[in-house]
Amino acid sequence: MTPNTYGLIKSATNVISGISMIAIIVLGAAYMSFSNAFVFQDVKIEIVNNPVEQSRDIEFMMIGSKKFECNSTEVYGTAYHADGHMHRLDKFTKQYTRNTRPGEPVPNQWHMKVPDDMVEGGVYRVSMTGNFVCNYLIFQTEKSQTYDNILLEVEPR
């Protein structure tokens, strides 16, 4: 190998190594930012038909913006009563809009059936949890976000 060829190979590997290093740092920083971000920002969830009458479902309203493309895989609520017992809310009578567009606040709403064992009614605090699959550039990850302390009042059934 001539000194010229050796010098050229050395310079080329230097440039390739530098570009690889920059790519690793940029991808690493982008991945950290992506994996640490919440699914929804400026989010607000409310039950709009408190107290829920006997024949009615629980009507949820939500507004929030997403930073990334995220699609929900599972959404459920847990209603906690002051005396300690809880109920799982996972029967949708009206579906929410899936895969809302990222970047701007989008209103969403859904209705859920009052659980059969919630016969005595009362005041509950609901936590809504969503599991998502999010995509950003070449990354994909699963995320979960919970919104706590939504007031629910249910009339006795």
Added chain:
Amino acid sequence: MDVRRNQKIAQQVERWDLYARLTPTIFLVGSLFLILFKIINFETAFYVGLVGFAFTAVIWWWWAIFTIKYLVTVLNRTSKNLQDTAIEISQISTEVKQLKDDT
């Protein structure tokens, strides 16, 4: 002994140079290949890269400290020896001058 150690340091610098030249590209291409074929996911690649980066940084840091310490010691010794040599040369030239004057 110094010569052997200096050669050792030169070899270590060459190895660091080769490591810096090859590792980022090998890691990037290898990770992308493994992710593409779903052998690992991004999270695994990220943490492997982070651990590798941290490990390299710590090892390099201590190597650099010990090497600099050694080089400073060698530099000081060389300076002292040069100074001693300069004094001796000055003394010799004075003595030679005296001898010339006497004769």
